[in-house]
Amino acid sequence: MSKRSYAQADPRAVSAKRSDRMRAVLSIIHDSESVSLPALARDLGVSSATLRRDLAALEEQGLLVRTHGGARALDTESELPVRLRDTQFHEAKRSIGQQAAAMVPPGPYAIALSGGTTTAELARALRGRAELTIVTNALTIAMECATSPQSKVIMAGGLVRSKSFEAVGPIAESIFHSITVGTAFIGVDGISADGGTTTHDETEARTNNAMVTNARRVVVVADGSKIGQVRFAKVADLDQVDDLITDPSADATELELIERAGVKIHVVEPVSER
Incomplete structure (x- = not known):
């Protein structure tokens, strides 16, 4: 059975420790298909009360189904909740973002950024860059980039996906079709020789395709878990x-x-923060 990736979640903050524990819960349930609460408590070394809260939160996000005395798997193809993904493969994503930032030439330049935790690392690496225009449809990335007064940030509007905090659909697509950028940096849920670049949501895929179409250069940023994966929408x-x-x-x-x-x-080799 292939390793599961899970869907994006609501925007409530999740501590790194709880994120790790909830990912462990999902991994155990995915491998076993169902598990009892005592077994989870034993494997993870936490109280049943703590696990009940975790299971309730994960069920609310549509990632599992609670049963009498435990939980069972729901969907093996959903994405990891966005707040849980923030700490997953973080060192690799940070290094990828830094390498991507090094590809942006100095002087006046325009780039497009799709949503995602890896492109968010790129946005952080670009802080302080002068004469840079950033076009994005991701609320989180727009907020990150807007803190740098040296850059100009253009937000592509549209219908906001509550799972990914991205604006998608015809309005966002029309904005990307009306501009030309030097480089589009795209985060994906899968990239493979057979399937090309793919994501879980078809509307998001169409919006990102519009971003790609009017870019002189297209750079995909993806940690190793995405390589060889094929998701629902190209x-x-x-x-x-x-x-x-x-x-x-x-x-x-x-x-x-x-x-x-x-x-x-x-x-690029992952580099730990010092």
């Missing part, structure tokens, strides 16, 4: 992608196949 074929930035955990065989399709591969 964003773009590989012949529309110029570069892929990932980390050493990516499947080497799949990277070679993607490279053969004409995509330049950049593998």
Whole structure:
């Protein structure tokens, strides 16, 4: 059974410790399909009361179903909640973001950023860059970039997805179709030689495709867990992608196949914060 990725969640803050525990709960339930509360408490070393709160929160987000005395798996193809994803593969995502920032040339330049935790790391790495125009449809990234007075931030509007905090649909697409940027940096849920770049939501995929279409260069930023994955909706074929930035955990065989399709591969080592 393939390793599960899980859907994005509501915007309530989740501590790093609780994030790790909730991911562990999801992993155990996914591997076992169902599990009892005493078994979870034993495996994770926490109280039953704490686990009941975690299970209630995860059920509310549609990630599992609570049963009498435990829980069972619901959907093996949903995405990880956005607040839980914030701490997942964080060092790899930060290094990928820094490498992507190094690809942005100095002087007047325009980029587009899709939503996602890896593109958010890129936004942080671009703080203080002068003469930079950033176009994004992600509320979280717009807020991150807006704290830098040296940059100009353009927010593409539309219907906001509560799961990802991205504006999607015809309004956002029309904005991306009306502009041209030097580079579009795209976060994806999957990239493979056979499937191209994909995501879980078809409306998000169409909006990101509009972002790709009017960019002179397209860079996909994806940690190793996304390599070789094919999700529900296609964003773009590989012949529309110029570069892929990932980390050493990516499947080497799949990277070679993607490279053969004409995509330049950049593998960056995760670097811990000091």
